[in-house]
Amino acid sequence: MPGRIMPDYMFVEMGAREPWPSDAKLFQPYEVEQILLPDNANCLAVQAYLRMCGLKYEVELRSNCEYMSPSGRVPFLKCGAFIVAELDPIISFVNSKGISLTNDLDTADKGDMRAYMSLVNTVLAVAELYICWCDKRTMKEVTLPRNGSVYPWPLNHVVNWQKRSQVMKKLSVLGWANKTLEEVYEEVETCCNALSERLGDKPFYFGDNPTELDALVFGHVFSILTTPLPNNKFAAILRGYSNIIQLCKLIENKYFKRISQ
Structure with a gap:
């Protein structure tokens, strides 16, 4: 795939020179059979952000999307001559074109x-x-079958082993590898409580208009609520925060025009 993979600091100077193209493409894994909860959350957050900015794009589903990405993570955006991966760099790239959700x-x-x-x-x-790669039941019933679904045997086992090894190293560095499932749920509860208190009774986190925080929260919350897992405690915690659920419904109805579940 031709394109220039540019450091963030060069986006401001070079990205601003080119208008948003009519053929911008957002690359992500297959939604029905392959994508996992963390990647789905990231992809939805980027899609929500682009829609909030009023920017048109086309979703391209690829089985090897993770390996095509310049950062090794999904999603990534091909916008004219530029290839940009993950939410924060994409935000910087969009901002370089004079488009921002936080001007006010x-x-x-x-x-x-x-x-x-x-x-x-x-x-x-x-x-x-953690849920996908450390909870044994979730890993066996959901993670491994989905992550390896697009590869033939025995490559699917190799890919799954490599991915789990990579994730476990990250969790170990972050101090999460040895947490129990209950400790993880306590972390989630504390996080959701803080997010709920900050949102309050406002439509969006900073008033009447959305920001990238709203897009990020939507991506994760919507993915958690709609991804079938053997243990639904994750979703049950989120459902205890009605204002966060209402935020997700508002974003879904306003920017995605789908029927809320």
Whole structure:
């Protein structure tokens, strides 16, 4: 795939020179048979963000999307001559074109937004990895069959082993590898409580208009609520926070125009 993989600091200078193309493509794994909960959350967050910005794109489903990505993670965006992977770099790239969801926020609110995005990424996103790769029942019944579904035997076993090894190293560095399932659920509960308190009774986290925090929360919460898992405790915790559920329904109805579940 031709394209320039640019460092973030070069997006501002070079990205602004080119208008948003009519053929922008967002690459992600197959949704029905392959994608796992953490990747689905990331892909939905990026899709929500692009839709909130009013930017058109086409989703391209590829079995080897993870290996095509410049960062090794999904999703990634091919926009004209540029290839950009993951939400934060995509936000920087979009901002370089003069498009922003946070123009009306002051410095304090922007800092607050980044702090809560960090909370989502360090708790919900990591908990999703834990559930998929450390909970034995989920790994056996969901993770391994889906992650290896697009590869023939014995390659599917090799790919699954490599992926689990990679995830376990990350969880170990973050101090999550030896947590119990109950401890993970406690982390999720604490995170959701903080997110719920910050949202309050507002339609979006910072008032009447969405920001990238709203897109990120939507991606993770919607994915958790709609992904069948052997143990539904993850989703049950989230359903205890009605304002977060309402936020997700609002984003789904306003930007995706799908029937809420």
